[in-house]
Amino acid sequence: MASWLSTETKVVVQGLTGREGKFHALAGRDYGTQVVAGVTPGKGGSNVEGILVFNTVHEAVAETGANASLLFVPPPAAADGIMEAADAGVALIIAITEGIPVNDMIRVKAFLADRPNVRLVGPNCPGVIRPSAKVKLGIMPARIHRPGKVGIVSRSGTLTYEAVGQTTALGLGQSTCIGIGGDPVNGTNFIDCLQMFKDDPETEAIIMIGEIGGSAEEEAAAWIQANLKKPVASFIAGRTAPPGRRMGHAGAIISGGKGTATEKVAALRAAGVLVADSPALIGETLLKAIKG
Amino acid sequence: MKVHEYQAKEILRRYGVPTPTGRVTDSPEEARQIAKDLGGRAVVKAQIHAGGRGKGGGVKLAKSPDEAFEAAKAIIGMQLVTHQTGPEGRKVKKVLVEAAADIAQELYLGITLDRAIGKPVLMASKFGGMEIEEVAHRDPTAILKEPFDAIAGLQPFQARKVAYALGLTGETHKKAVPFLLALAKAYVETDCSLAEINPLMITGSGDVVALDAKMNFDDNALFRHLDIKEYRDLDEEDPLEVEASKFNLNYIKLDGNVGCMVNGAGLAMSTMDIIQYAGGSPANFLDVGGGANEEQVRNAMRIILSDPNVKGVLINIFGGIMRCDIIASGVVKAVKEIGCTIPVVVRLEGTNVEEGKAILRDSGLAVIPADGMKDAAEKIIAAVAKGGN
Ligand SMILES: Nc1ncnc2c1ncn2[C@@H]1O[C@H](COP(=O)(O)OP(=O)(O)OP(=O)(O)O)[C@@H](O)[C@H]1O
Numbered sequence: 001m002a003s004w005l006s007t008e009t010k011v012v013v014q015g016l017t018g019r020e021g022k023f024h025a026l027a028g029r030d031y032g033t034q035v036v037a038g039v040t041p042g043k044g045g046s047n048v049e050g051i052l053v054f055n056t057v058h059e060a061v062a063e064t065g066a067n068a069s070l071l072f073v074p075p076p077a078a079a080d081g082i083m084e085a086a087d088a089g090v091a092l093i094i095a096i097t098e099g100i101p102v103n104d105m106i107r108v109k110a111f112l113a114d115r116p117n118v119r120l121v122g123p124n125c126p127g128v129i130r131p132s133a134k135v136k137l138g139i140m141p142a143r144i145h146r147p148g149k150v151g152i153v154s155r156s157g158t159l160t161y162e163a164v165g166q167t168t169a170l171g172l173g174q175s176t177c178i179g180i181g182g183d184p185v186n187g188t189n190f191i192d193c194l195q196m197f198k199d200d201p202e203t204e205a206i207i208m209i210g211e212i213g214g215s216a217e218e219e220a221a222a223w224i225q226a227n228l229k230k231p232v233a234s235f236i237a238g239r240t241a242p243p244g245r246r247m248g249h250a251g252a253i254i255s256g257g258k259g260t261a262t263e264k265v266a267a268l269r270a271a272g273v274l275v276a277d278s279p280a281l282i283g284e285t286l287l288k289a290i291k292g
Numbered sequence: 293m294k295v296h297e298y299q300a301k302e303i304l305r306r307y308g309v310p311t312p313t314g315r316v317t318d319s320p321e322e323a324r325q326i327a328k329d330l331g332g333r334a335v336v337k338a339q340i341h342a343g344g345r346g347k348g349g350g351v352k353l354a355k356s357p358d359e360a361f362e363a364a365k366a367i368i369g370m371q372l373v374t375h376q377t378g379p380e381g382r383k384v385k386k387v388l389v390e391a392a393a394d395i396a397q398e399l400y401l402g403i404t405l406d407r408a409i410g411k412p413v414l415m416a417s418k419f420g421g422m423e424i425e426e427v428a429h430r431d432p433t434a435i436l437k438e439p440f441d442a443i444a445g446l447q448p449f450q451a452r453k454v455a456y457a458l459g460l461t462g463e464t465h466k467k468a469v470p471f472l473l474a475l476a477k478a479y480v481e482t483d484c485s486l487a488e489i490n491p492l493m494i495t496g497s498g499d500v501v502a503l504d505a506k507m508n509f510d511d512n513a514l515f516r517h518l519d520i521k522e523y524r525d526l527d528e529e530d531p532l533e534v535e536a537s538k539f540n541l542n543y544i545k546l547d548g549n550v551g552c553m554v555n556g557a558g559l560a561m562s563t564m565d566i567i568q569y570a571g572g573s574p575a576n577f578l579d580v581g582g583g584a585n586e587e588q589v590r591n592a593m594r595i596i597l598s599d600p601n602v603k604g605v606l607i608n609i610f611g612g613i614m615r616c617d618i619i620a621s622g623v624v625k626a627v628k629e630i631g632c633t634i635p636v637v638v639r640l641e642g643t644n645v646e647e648g649k650a651i652l653r654d655s656g657l658a659v660i661p662a663d664g665m666k667d668a669a670e671k672i673i674a675a676v677a678k679g680g681n
């Protein structure tokens with residue numbers, strides 16, 4: 001299986017009529033993405049710069065053939081919006097919204113368990129971009145990306161841009177970049193992305209950016225060691241973060257002495273992954289990993 | 293969000309979790325009266341948002357109303373230092389005066405999210421009353437873990453299993469099961485991120501009672517728990533953090549001297565990391581967030597500069613949702629308003645970067661531009677060292 005995005009990707013933007021929804025829907029369209037519809041309950045029949053707005057995702061899918069959703073719905077209604085998209089048969093749902101209650105995400109995960117063909121990316125993430133296909137579902141600035149061979153996966157938005165900027169500067173470019181989001185319960189995890197990168201012919205090397213909290217990096221490290229031959233470089237944010245404090249992301253917290261950057265770096269290094277000591281050295285570290 | 297023990301117990305009682313009888317007060321006189329109402333013997337407990345109160349001298353047994361008065365007088369107003377407060381301690385404003393219980397056994401119960409499986413997990417141990425982290429460290433098998441489905445809730449068979457594993461039998465077992473079910477219900481329905489009963493007391497007569505209670509709530513879910521939101525105690529939080537939260541800014545105060553303003557939590561954390569890597573030390577974590585406006589940026593700058601330790605500021609923006617021009621005009625306004633005299637290094641990249649750089653250039657302010665994070669970190673550390681007073 002290759003990248004989750006292709007020139008066939010047709011996007012419905014949930015929350016298109018909001019400020020951020022509109023800004024990033026249009027930026028995505030300018031980049032080359034097929035933005036075919038918007039959904040805002042109560043605003044069906046209107047349009048945003050030529051993009052038709054529907055009252056329900058079901059209608060939008062029936063009328064336009066949308067097969068992916070980009071979601072900007074405000075936190076109290078966001079879980080509902082994700083489930084609506086899944087129920088309408090949208091196969092790829094990218095949830096940008098930050099601040100969804102954990103219990104709502106637990107409900108979403110249970111709802112998605114019955115729909116194994118639906119992939120949710122996020123929430124609280126920058127989205128996904130594939131420069132070679134000119135498809136961008138997210139809030140990342142398009143101009144820093146170049147088509148190329150590095151697959152990037154990260155829990156953080158802006159830190160992903162940092163890695164993108166560095167790989168662009170080194171002339172490596174990116175195959176697909178995925179932000180999986182900073183929440184403790186999310187749709188797509190590191191291993192899902194690593195599996196995709198493993199199978200993706202466009203991806204020749206991988207950058208994985210983690211941060212404090214939870215054990216997703218440790219689980220990814222074990223998977224990499226057992227399954228992945230492509231070179232991997234990593235960076236873990238939060239080495240200077242104090243324990244017991246949530247560092248912005250709902251999921252970025254060292255609790256009960258668990259989830260420290262030190263543990264994660266050690267697990268990755270033990271799995272043969274090169275880990276950059278400084279966020280400015282992510283690109284250089286990847287070059288080293290590629291050279292072997 | 294954290295709440296006090298007495299508030300957590302109020303919430304738990306609504307769900308049918310038994311707690312000792314008692315009342316909260318800020319007056320030693322009233323503490324004496326409460327103890328009298330309770331029959332004389334009472335426990336006086338400091339109410340602060342930090343654990344380890346007992347070891348720090350914040351929990352005292354009183355054998356008479358007069359002793360309760362003395363205990364309350366000693367505790368109210370004290371600067372209570374525990375392993376969680378840091379050396380400066382926390383000022384105690386209120387005490388909870390509770391009936392002194394006849395303790396036969398102290399157990400541990402906790403519920404939190406198990407992130408690896410995306411489900412709440414009930415943790416239980418026979419070794420209550422102590423640091424549960426210590427217990428976990430010494431013997432991980434001493435803590436029993438029972439994950440449960442948040443939608444279906446903890447099931448009675450699970451509660452029975454846990455109660456048996458805690459060694460509870462007969463009438464005590466029969467009382468422990470509804471206790472566990474009520475605790476799990478409270479956890480889910482109030483959107484907790486942590487509910488901890490340590491110690492869970494078994495009395496001499498076999499009753500099951502929550503002697504202590506700690507509840508943390510999912511900040512993102514507080515919009516549907518306005519009653520719980522009312523429990524927020526701003527005195528327990530850092531004043532600069534409280535100020536920042538008014539503007540929806542994510543600010544955490546640290547001990548260093550390089551203030552940071554960054555967009556995005558991951559980049560904010562790694563900006564702290566790179567400052568340290570370059571030989572400096574960060575004064576704060578500050579994520580201005582995804583869609584920050586000029587007003588928020590202006591306040592962010594003001595809050596960073598009001599920390600007296602700050603000797604220089606590093607602004608690191610990689611715009612996605614956040615637009616560089618908004619950051620730039622907010623910074624310019626704040627610096628003009630406050631008359632900032634310490635060095636400010638700005639690194640801008642991403643959406644509307646050229647507009648942002650132009651605003652900074654045309655402002656006439658002496659901000660130092662930087663290319664990339666490494667350059668930014670090195671420049672601010674050099675500038676702070678040069679300013680070095
Ligand atoms: N009502 C009570 N009657 C008798 N003893 C009590 C009572 N409340 C507390 N104690 C005793 O005091 C000890 C400490 O109380 P508690 O657990 O509430 O505070 P702590 O654990 O020190 O504080 P924290 O939970 O902040 O770490 C208990 O383990 C128990 O032995």
Ligand SMILES: [Mg+2]
Nearest residue numbers: 421490491504
């Ligand atoms: Mg306790």
